[in-house]
């Protein structure tokens with residue numbers, strides 16, 4: 861298990877967990893499930909170690925058959941300042 865430092869946002873304890881991760885690569889969005897990642901126990905910030913990030917990019921570059929592809933709704937926020 862990788863040892864994570866404290867959260868750089870809130871200073872909380874970061875523990876390893878399996879998470880769902882959205883990963884942007886060259887303008888496309890990919891979702892990976894069951895990814896080992898550090899998760900801050902206070903604010904939920906996720907911390908990927910370099911080895912896992914490398915594996916993810918390798919999968920994106922080489923994977924031919926994905927588990928599934930979903931469509932993602934997109935909205936452009938045009939409303940004024942929050943009321």
Ligand SMILES: [Zn+2]
Pocket residue numbers: 867868869870871872900901902903904905
């Ligand atoms: Zn935190």
